[in-house]
Amino acid sequence: MDNKKVIIAGAGHGGLVAAAHLSANGFDVTVIERFAQGTLGYDWTDMFEKDCFDFCGIELPKNANYVKVPESVFVSPNKKTKIKTEVLSPITNVNMDRSAIYDSLIGFALEKGVKFEYETKIISPIVENNRVTGIFVEKNGKKETRKADLIIDAAGAFSPVRSLLPSNLMIENEFDNTQVFETFRAFYERDMTVTPPDTDWNVYFFHLDKPGISWYECREEYCDVLIGRFNKFGEQDIKQVIDDFKNEHPELTDKIIRGGQFAFIPVRRAVGKMVADGYAAVGDSAAMTVALIGSGIANSMIAGKMLADVVIENNGKTDVKTLWKYNVRYFKEINADICSLDKLREMLCTLGTDNLNFLLNKGVVKGEDITAAIKEGGIKLGIKDLIEKATKGISDIPLLLKVMKTLNEGEKLSKIALSIPEEYDENKVKMWLSEYNC
C-alpha cells in the first residue's frame, strides 16, 4: 500500500478496530488521543453484543469482568406501568468492564503495529482543495500539524474534526440537544443487610418528569445508576434521582464506589454523509449508537472493520467515491434498522409526560413493541391494531394519530436509508440527504 499514512483522530472504539486492520495490511497508522496512556474509558461496565468482537477478528478477553445480563423493565413516568421486555439477550449480550474493552482493542492494535500519540489534543481539521489532509493538534502547549492520506475521525460526539469541516463537504457539524444525552453514571454501595425487591434492569422514561431516561439495577456488589437527559443537569438533580430510587430500592446508599462521571451519548440515527476525500467518521462522531438507547460499542467496532475492509479492498484509495462504499454498507447493514427508533425518539421529545403515561398505561405501546423497536428496528403496530386500541376505550384519537404518523415516518425513513445511492454522485447524494435529514 506504499505505506499510506492514516491518522485515527481520537482513540474511539471503531477507530482502534480500523487502525489495527489497516496497519496489519501495510498502512502506517497513528492514533492521536488527548488523554494519557492507561486512562481511557470509564470506571464502569457496559453491555454490548459480543459477536462484534468475532466480526472484528478480536478475541473476547477471558479474564474480563463478565456480569449476568438482567431482565429489562421499562417504567412509565408515573410508575403505574412496568413493562417487562426481552431487549437484552443473555446469549448475545455481554457486560464487561470498559477498561477491559479498551485493553483488548488497544492490545490488538499494538500487536498489529499501530502507533499511539497520547496527551495530544486535536484542535481542528486541515482541509485543502476540499480534501481533508490532516489535523491541527496541541502538544506540550504548542500547535503542531499532523498530515495523512486518510483521517479516521473517532473522536466522539463532539469531535473537533467533524464539527469544524467546511459545509460544502455536506457532513453535519452539530448535534442538537434532542439528539445527545448528557449522562451521569455511577455504581453506588449496596446495603447488604437489605434484600432487594428485584434485580432487574429498570429503565424509567421521563423520570421525575424530565425528558430522558434514568436506569437502576441492583447488582451483587453495588447499585448501578444512570441518568440520561436531553438537558443539562447537576448535583441537585442527581440527589433527587437517588432519593427517588431509594424509596423503591431500599438497598441503595449514597456512597459512590465506581464511576460518578458526566459524559455524552448521541441517541440519534447516524449522520447521512460520514465521508469526504481523505476523511471518514466512525462511532459516536458519526452518531452510530442505537437511537434512543445509546449503546454504540458494537456498531462502532463493526463500522471500524467495514471501513478498513473498504480501504483495503480498494487498494488504499481514500477518495470520497471509494469511502462512500463504507457509508453505503453501514447504512444498509445497520443504520436503516435504527431509523424507526429514531423517529420514536423525535416523537417522545415532543410528547410530554402526560401523553407518555397515557400510551404506556393504556397499553398502546407494549413490551413487545419496545422489544421489536430495539431488536428488529421497528414498531409493528398496524392500522388495525390502533383502531382496535381506539375502540378499547382509548379516546385520545389525536394522540393515536400522532403515534401512527410517527410509526409510518419511521418505516419511511428506514426505506430512505436503504435507498442510499450505491455510487457516489454529488447531486444524487445531495438529493438523498435532503430526504434523509427531513
Ligand SMILES: Cc1cc2nc3c(=O)[nH]c(=O)nc-3n(C[C@H](O)[C@H](O)[C@H](O)COP(=O)(O)OP(=O)(O)OC[C@H]3O[C@@H](n4cnc5c(N)ncnc54)[C@H](O)[C@@H]3O)c2cc1C
Ligand atoms: C454513561 C454511558 C454509558 C454507556 N453505556 C453503553 C453500553 O452499556 N453499551 C454500549 O454499547 N454503549 C454504551 N455507551 C456508548 C458508548 O460509550 C459509545 O457509543 C461507544 O464508545 C462509541 O464511541 P466512540 O468510541 O466512537 O467515542 P468515544 O468513546 O467518545 O471516544 C472518543 C475518543 O476520542 C478522544 N477525543 C475526543 N476529543 C479529542 C480531542 N480533541 N483530541 C484528542 N482526542 C480526543 C476521547 O478522549 C476518546 O478517547 C455508553 C456511553 C455513556 C456515556
